Amino acid sequence: MSTAQNHTDGPEISQEVPFWHDPGKRAIVFQALILCLVFAAGYYIFANTQANLRRQAISTGFGFLGREAGFGIGEALIPYSAANSYAHALLVGLLNTLNVAFIGILLTLLLGVVIGIARLSSNWLVSKLATGYIEVLQNIPVLLQLFFWYSLFNDLLPSPRQSFSPLPGVFFSNRGFYFPVPVGHCAFGWAAAAFGGAALVCFLLRRWARKRQDQTGQIFPFWPVSAVLLVGFPLLAWSLAGAPTAMSIPHLTGFNFQGGFSLSPEFGALLIGLVLYTSAFVAEIVRAGIQAISIGQSEAAMSLGLKSNLVLSLIILPQAMRIIIPPLTSQMLNLTKNSSLAVAIGYPDFVSVANTTINQTGQAIEGVLIIMVVYLILSLLTSAFMNWYNKNKALVER
Amino acid sequence: MKLTRTAIIVLLAAIFMMLPLIAGAGETLDAVKGRGHLIVGVHSSLFGFGMPDEKGVWRGLDVDTGRAVATAVFGSPDKIKFITLTTQTRFTALQSKEIDVLCRNATRTLTRETELGLTFVATNYYDGQGFMVPKKLGVKQAKELDGATICVLPGTTTEQNVSDYFRTYKISMKPVVIEQATELNKAFFAGRCDCLTSDASQLASVRAVAPNPDDYVILPEIISKEPLSPAVRHGDDQWRDIVDFAVLAMIAAEDLGINSKNLDEMLKSNDPNIKRFLGVTPGNGKALGLDEKWAYNIVKYVGNYGEVFERNVGKNTSLKLPRGLNAQWKDGGLMYSPPFK
Numbered sequence: 091m092s093t094a095q096n097h098t099d100g101p102e103i104s105q106e107v108p109f110w111h112d113p114g115k116r117a118i119v120f121q122a123l124i125l126c127l128v129f130a131a132g133y134y135i136f137a138n139t140q141a142n143l144r145r146q147a148i149s150t151g152f153g154f155l156g157r158e159a160g161f162g163i164g165e166a167l168i169p170y171s172a173a174n175s176y177a178h179a180l181l182v183g184l185l186n187t188l189n190v191a192f193i194g195i196l197l198t199l200l201l202g203v204v205i206g207i208a209r210l211s212s213n214w215l216v217s218k219l220a221t222g223y224i225e226v227l228q229n230i231p232v233l234l235q236l237f238f239w240y241s242l243f244n245d246l247l248p249s250p251r252q253s254f255s256p257l258p259g260v261f262f263s264n265r266g267f268y269f270p271v272p273v274g275h276c277a278f279g280w281a282a283a284a285f286g287g288a289a290l291v292c293f294l295l296r297r298w299a300r301k302r303q304d305q306t307g308q309i310f311p312f313w314p315v316s317a318v319l320l321v322g323f324p325l326l327a328w329s330l331a332g333a334p335t336a337m338s339i340p341h342l343t344g345f346n347f348q349g350g351f352s353l354s355p356e357f358g359a360l361l362i363g364l365v366l367y368t369s370a371f372v373a374e375i376v377r378a379g380i381q382a383i384s385i386g387q388s389e390a391a392m393s394l395g396l397k398s399n400l401v402l403s404l405i406i407l408p409q410a411m412r413i414i415i416p417p418l419t420s421q422m423l424n425l426t427k428n429s430s431l432a433v434a435i436g437y438p439d440f441v442s443v444a445n446t447t448i449n450q451t452g453q454a455i456e457g458v459l460i461i462m463v464v465y466l467i468l469s470l471l472t473s474a475f476m477n478w479y480n481k482n483k484a485l486v487e488r
Numbered sequence: 489m490k491l492t493r494t495a496i497i498v499l500l501a502a503i504f505m506m507l508p509l510i511a512g513a514g515e516t517l518d519a520v521k522g523r524g525h526l527i528v529g530v531h532s533s534l535f536g537f538g539m540p541d542e543k544g545v546w547r548g549l550d551v552d553t554g555r556a557v558a559t560a561v562f563g564s565p566d567k568i569k570f571i572t573l574t575t576q577t578r579f580t581a582l583q584s585k586e587i588d589v590l591c592r593n594a595t596r597t598l599t600r601e602t603e604l605g606l607t608f609v610a611t612n613y614y615d616g617q618g619f620m621v622p623k624k625l626g627v628k629q630a631k632e633l634d635g636a637t638i639c640v641l642p643g644t645t646t647e648q649n650v651s652d653y654f655r656t657y658k659i660s661m662k663p664v665v666i667e668q669a670t671e672l673n674k675a676f677f678a679g680r681c682d683c684l685t686s687d688a689s690q691l692a693s694v695r696a697v698a699p700n701p702d703d704y705v706i707l708p709e710i711i712s713k714e715p716l717s718p719a720v721r722h723g724d725d726q727w728r729d730i731v732d733f734a735v736l737a738m739i740a741a742e743d744l745g746i747n748s749k750n751l752d753e754m755l756k757s758n759d760p761n762i763k764r765f766l767g768v769t770p771g772n773g774k775a776l777g778l779d780e781k782w783a784y785n786i787v788k789y790v791g792n793y794g795e796v797f798e799r800n801v802g803k804n805t806s807l808k809l810p811r812g813l814n815a816q817w818k819d820g821g822l823m824y825s826p827p828f829k
Contacts, residue, residue: 149603161647162663172651244678344635436666452604
């Protein structure tokens, strides 16, 4: 954007040159002109839309958000009924989008890193399998993959009355996957708090262990200890609070299962489809990042006597990270944006709810505007976080 | 030098952008006549209402309604172009003048008429929302569907109707909303939902293409009123009248006993109503700004309402829909045309 150049040859000369011969000033004039044009075009579009809508007596504005939505939503993370407002319905949709995007991103990163490293494995079978995975999944459009998984769930899994039960209390049917969950009890709140506490302790422990290693060279068994802490603290809190064991077990009543925890086929198909598709790209990014590190680095590390897993985790990955992170950000954004394909397989995500809202109120311009703003904010937030992380990870160069 | 050239280009671009504002289109009839054909927005794949057949010829009740309008204007049903629209694009297409008339099983409602700036004309099909369930579920009426999972096609009044119905009877349900009708039907046939809800005519249309149509039953309850009507934009009354009476002409022809076969005999009729209708006694055409033969041509090339109904959705089609509410008023239906005089 800013191309204003400062290489004019001193004030005494520029005074003699008229401004249209001064590249610096000319650039500013042109930029101002273009800015004016952009604003004029924007204003024209806005005014034209307003005028046309008025002429056709189409109502505008966001007043509809407060009106009763009047339609049901299949799955909601917060209480919702048809009597709630459109704004509330949109919030339910947004949370559904965030839910699938968040879980999706975590699983994608995990799977992508594993596949990416597997592709570089010296084991022929492992590396070929990883290559096959990447080539196949990367090259099939994600919408087709979603349809595939969704129809797989619908056609292969039995109806609820004949559902498949691999473990007592666990049911797989074409209505979803049902698991038993503990009945709500204050003990679980305490356990969650204990887990948070354990995480904090682990964080401090790690700082201390690093410091000690820097000073004395002694290695503290951080991972086993923290695993014990993370499991032990919540367990202790749970048993101190009375160790409740009552479970809510799904059972068939009427048309469907009641109780327990359930995942819908729509959520499952969307999550699997997005994770498998995006992880193939992440795997390639990880591979490229690792291969970009000169072979001399790992040779040098090995000549110091480090084992191959330590070479990877201490030498290669930290350096590869700064190459990996920027393209990784765009894959995360892709996953979030692709989650809007949910409308095709019936997961009630933000776009799906917004579409229904548009259809019922007929206020397409406002609806589409809301969709755009929400996705823009989601994308900007993700980018901002990843940029911050990238800065944190970037090599400090002297 | 370069600067002036840029300035000129910018100025021209600005003027070009302003043009649509300055040159507000004239009356719809003039625009249609000037163009030489009518543009009608239709459904892309609703058997019996709007769908191309195996030869690529458009068929359906809504399609024929569009043809009736084209015939009224041009005296020929072929000066017409069909644009397929989804439930989400249909009203916008009409508002933005992409189409001249919308014949796409749209329900007339108060907010659509007012807030969307649309004018709905005479109803060409009286529909209502119903439920279809697999027979083996053993459900006899909709009230037994408490706790059911229901497949809903989004984008119409359907979602709200089903919600309203379940709220009225204080029973619960879980909607599965899939945008594409084909995907939704597939999910229903695969057993994802206990029940499929949509307009009863659409349910019949879906059942006709089911792997095994006899396995499904449409429940007796009709939970909503869906007067499906063609629509035009607000503000062009002449055009509204033409589209309105093109639909009504088909209804009136059946009422008067005129069909595409006895049409030319009817020209000799002594009944003044028939004479006026067919343009033997002139007046109606001039009043609408059309040829005096406009109604004659509609019956000749498209048929009367009964013929159009039977051809597209009637007993001899795979939809097998009864006339029901869509029978003539004399036969206990709602099809009623004002006098053509």
